[in-house]
Amino acid sequence: MKPIDLQVEGTKQGAIEIARNRMIILMALFTIGFLTVAVKLISVGVFQAIPEDSNSRSVNQNPVIMARADIVDRNGIIVATNLKTPSLGVNPYKINDPQLLSYKIAEVLPSLKQEAIFKKLTSNRRHVWIKRTLTPKQMFEINRLGEPGLVFSAAEKRVYPQGRLLSHVLGSVDIDNKARTGVEAFFNDRLTDPMRSEDPLYLSIDMRLQYILNQELSDFKEKFSAKGAAGIILDANSGEILALSSLPDFDPNETAGPQNTGQLNRALQGVYELGSGFKTFTLALGLDSKVINLSSRYDATKSVRVSGFTIHDDHAKNRWLSVPEIFVYSSNIGTLKIAQDIGIEHQKEFFQKLGLFRKTDVEVYEAASPLLPLQWGPTELVTTSYGHGIAVTPLHLVNGVAAIVNGGRLNPATLLRKDIAQDESFSTVRYSDQVPRSQEVQVISPKTSEIMRNLLQLVVEYGTGKNAKVDGYSIGGKTGTAIKAVGGGYNDHSVISSFVSVFPVDHPKYVIFAMLDEPQGIKETFNMASGGWTAAPLVGNIIRRIGPLLGIAPVNKKKIIYEDLILVYGLE
């Protein structure tokens, strides 16, 4: 096609030239503009990545929930978890009718007073908290009020579904989820580690045993009007604490209120002179170091004076006693004479080996150090031999007895489940800050351990621990009744009664300890408050209940090996 070629002459030609030139410039400009748009469009469509939404990124990287990992028992039952709970706040400037609204809120939240709510609704500030941690139902009800001035903000709350049952082991957290005591505090770094918030911390505790222990302790505490009670069930071979209870206890879910009630953990924090349980150690040492043998005899006809103190027997026989008899009848005189034969150095060394001079390895910060005598002279030699003049936590005793009966191996007590390698690396790191975690130590020979098991069984069969007998099970145990030191002296009427027992005695699996703080004798026990009358039946009850639960079959009664070495008469 041939373009139309208009020829214009003269001045008009000049004007058309200008117009055409301008047109070309304009077109060029438009072309450049559209090209830019097109290029930009293509570059946006093809090359530019879709911007990552800030919301989805936060979802992937740190989950909103679980700023603190769960704690579960050895069977995976949740004992501590974090839940998101809404808190109710208000912007008072957006409220039209505070009077009416305060009545409505008070109806939904009966724990708050209407006047208090009204005061908050009319406050001058921009944001006021009305109530923290609402239940989902309460939140629904508040939302139904349809008041725009009320705002919810989600906060995490530590929840302990088991309530008071495990309070002393777990400890508690404050209102800002800061750990204060117990396992919560000790493993704080582990629990708040964002990389590990998904995998729970496995405790060695078995909630079924914990429940039984707790229930029996509180029954007996009430029965004997005791001030407090404590109990431990320890795996004799691994050192795992299967149950640990101390009464009075507290509800870790309640952060408010007086903080001092029931906070003392008698099993780990309280130190007591535990009395005759220590005779187990003295005899084990005597037999192991060959200072005595089973046919040794000691004169227990009359009380002994040591450095101005007269020491006599609670269950006096007033005759010469063989070594098994000293143990079975819990003779202070016999034991102190054995200790005198052993000597101070040996005794100290053995106690040191048993870990009685330092804190236990248990994973709570509040675990107490023992109270030791200032000097270790002849008086301390004899008093510590039967558990006076040295104050330790119940766990010290239980751990030591476990070592005596399990073949002589002292395993550090732990609150973590051992068979899964969960916090091995972690706990060694933690420990290296303070004291290196102790390894398994051989404290006595397996042979002595076997003798001790038989002696412990004799105590339950014929001696002070008769009330702990359970039909069908062979149990070993040792009672302890210690007069409490009150205000520098001893008060005869307040005692610490305890019983430490081994079950089943032939192949020890569990060491069970129960202690009552200041029990009062009742008619049923002929007004006796000693360990044999109060704590022994308590432990018997526990064994009766946990035995079938743990699948321990009953055994036929067998003759105990050293039965012939003790003299039993009448209905003793």
Add this chain to the structure above:
Amino acid sequence: MIKLFAAFTIFTVMISTAAVYNLKQATYNLEEKKRDISTQILKDREAIKVLKAEMAYLSRPARLERLSRRHLVLDSTQNEQLSSEIASLSMRNNVQMANLPIDNFQLLLPRKKPDPIAISRRINNVGQRSKVKLASFSQQEVQASMKNEQNNQENQQALAENNLYQRILAKIGK
């Protein structure tokens, strides 16, 4: 020719731009969907946590014990109900072995359904009897067959050998 080429180019550019735009929109939608799902997962996880906590709360030993006492006729196990060796069991005829040797488990095959009339009769009888006998039909069948077998064996074997242990060994085929 050049114009044709230009027209083709423009057309191609338009098509490909539209395609790219479409693709991009689809991706964006997917992204949005993913975000929604992530939020949903979070919500669900939260709900699971709450349910787990509730589960732990509702299965507190104290509560279970209370409920069991109220609704069940069961008591806690006593140690005489356990046994570690077969020889210590008594020679009662109605004793059922709970744990046969591990490699001799019976194959569980479908059985004839129990007669519904018999069941209704049974349920009516329950009210009259003071104690409920807890035995399933299959157990009764097994017991009956064991008794038959026992009768057969009694003719062949000496009486002294005829205790429970041997009966079971015979049944297993050793």
